[in-house]
Amino acid sequence: MLDPGDSAPAVSAPNQRGESVSPDFEEPTVVYFYPKDFTGGCTIEANDFQDALPEFRDSGIAVYGVSMDDVDTHADFADEEGIDFELLADTDGAVAEAFGLDTSEGYTDRLTFVLAGGEVVAVYDPEMADPSGHAREVLTETREKYVS
Numbered sequence: 575m576l577d578p579g580d581s582a583p584a585v586s587a588p589n590q591r592g593e594s595v596s597p598d599f600e601e602p603t604v605v606y607f608y609p610k611d612f613t614g615g616c617t618i619e620a621n622d623f624q625d626a627l628p629e630f631r632d633s634g635i636a637v638y639g640v641s642m643d644d645v646d647t648h649a650d651f652a653d654e655e656g657i658d659f660e661l662l663a664d665t666d667g668a669v670a671e672a673f674g675l676d677t678s679e680g681y682t683d684r685l686t687f688v689l690a691g692g693e694v695v696a697v698y699d700p701e702m703a704d705p706s707g708h709a710r711e712v713l714t715e716t717r718e719k720y721v722s
């Protein structure tokens with residue numbers, strides 16, 4: 575798994591609209607990995623990021639959710655939950671593997687990376703607690719430390 579100080583990987587994947595997305599990790603960026611669309615904790619976490627999205631955007635922080643679900647599943651999930659940020663469809667696990675995550679079970683663990691200046695600056699493991707409130711924690715710390 576990538577750690578703070580490691581270089582940000584160059585990745586691309588289709589979003590929920592089928593468009594190829596290549597995040598710019600020079601700017602403050604949150605990439606959160608989650609196991610599966612339409613599951614309890616994953617839905618809570620996605621809604622938390624969506625609720626805080628205006629503040630992320632006002633602070634110049636991009637947000638990407640990544641799972642191994644396909645584009646159609648992401649599209650359905652985004653529509654049903656009102657998700658307005660990019661959900662990357664990492665069906666082959668290439669994005670997860672670039673971050674050093676295990677994909678052998680067909681999904682990834684719940685982990686969040688904050689990147690800025692072309693490197694990983696923070697890693698969060700919301701698996702250790704209720705994913706509710708995780709987005710707010712990431713927003714607060716990222717704004718304080720990595721937004722000028």
